[in-house]
Amino acid sequence: xxxxxxxxxxxxxxxxxxxxxxxxxxxxxxxxxxxxxxxxxxxxxxxxxxxxxxxxxxxxxxxxxxxxxxxxxxxxxxxxxxxxxxxxxxxxxxxxxxxxxxxxxxxxxxxxxxxxxxxxxxxxxxxxxxxxxxxxxxxxxxxxxxxxxxxxxxxxxxxxxxxxxxxxxxxxxxxxxxxxxxxxxxxxxxxxxxxxxxxxxxxxxxxxxxxx
Numbered sequence: 001x002x003x004x005x006x007x008x009x010x011x012x013x014x015x016x017x018x019x020x021x022x023x024x025x026x027x028x029x030x031x032x033x034x035x036x037x038x039x040x041x042x043x044x045x046x047x048x049x050x051x052x053x054x055x056x057x058x059x060x061x062x063x064x065x066x067x068x069x070x071x072x073x074x075x076x077x078x079x080x081x082x083x084x085x086x087x088x089x090x091x092x093x094x095x096x097x098x099x100x101x102x103x104x105x106x107x108x109x110x111x112x113x114x115x116x117x118x119x120x121x122x123x124x125x126x127x128x129x130x131x132x133x134x135x136x137x138x139x140x141x142x143x144x145x146x147x148x149x150x151x152x153x154x155x156x157x158x159x160x161x162x163x164x165x166x167x168x169x170x171x172x173x174x175x176x177x178x179x180x181x182x183x184x185x186x187x188x189x190x191x192x193x194x195x196x197x198x199x200x201x202x203x204x205x206x207x208x209x210x211x212x
Contacts, residue, residue, distance in 0.1 A: 005111040006031070006210055007126070009119035010202075012133035013179060014086075014167045015140035015147075017190045017198050021133055022115035024199040025206060029113070034105045036116035036123070037085065039098050041077075042070040044084035060088040064097040079148070079155075079163075086167045089117075090174035099123070117171055120182035129209040130185035131202060137164050139191045 008025055012018040019035055026033035043063045044054070052059035075081060088094050099122075106112055106124040114123060120130035135143075141161035148155045171179035181187065186205045190198040 005109065006128040007106050007111055007124050008113045008206060009124050009127040009130040009182070009185070010113065010115035010133060011117060011119050011121070011131070011179070011181070011185065012115075013117075013140065013171060014164055015144040016133045016135050017143070017195070018115045018131075018133040020195060021131070021188070021190075021199055021202045022113050025202060026113040028203050029111070029206075031111050031113050032105070032108070033113045034102065034115075036098075036102055036114055036119065038071055038076060039067065039102070040085040040089045040094070041081050042067040042073075043094060043098070044081045044088055045070055045073060045075055047088065048081065048084060054084045054087050057088075057091040057093055060091050061093045061097060063088075064094060077151075079153070083163070086170055090170055090176065092176035095176045117179040118177035120185045121180055122177045125182070129206045130182050131188050131205060132181040132185040133188045133190060133198075133202070135189060135191040137161060137168065140164050 010018045010022040023033055047060055047063035052063055102123045106114055120127055141157060141164045145155055145157050145160045188202055
């Protein structure tokens, strides 16, 4: 009998496809979805708009206030905001400030799907199903470039790849909640999968885990 009211955790590095997969899982299982990276982007956008210093953990902590009005802002997906979000997400104080609201979302009645960097390891370690979605850096860089181009932005593959490597380094080496594959997470490498195949495999893996 499949688990009712499941919590599904989807982790992985930048541009691995975890967001697309998490949204698809939420639709498939009829669950609310939280892209936790949006919270860090909202902090970054807040910080940039009042001229705070991204190198200051105290300034970044102050920017954790009043995020509700920013969660649908179009500027959240800009590369500038994404770069700052990657940097301030390494601050322990920022991660602590956003911890409760993520755990509250995961703990809501009926279940939920969350994606990020530390869902299965920190936010929802008791999740019923965990996926760790990844792909080789070159594939992820090409995906990010395609995304930027589709939004009318100019970018070069070499620069995007450098940024991908830099984000991977920050995510995996930070002291607070580093990016790791939880011991009980199922690995999904999307390097050679298109969107439809990756989603289908994710659904298969999660259904298999929930049926236990």
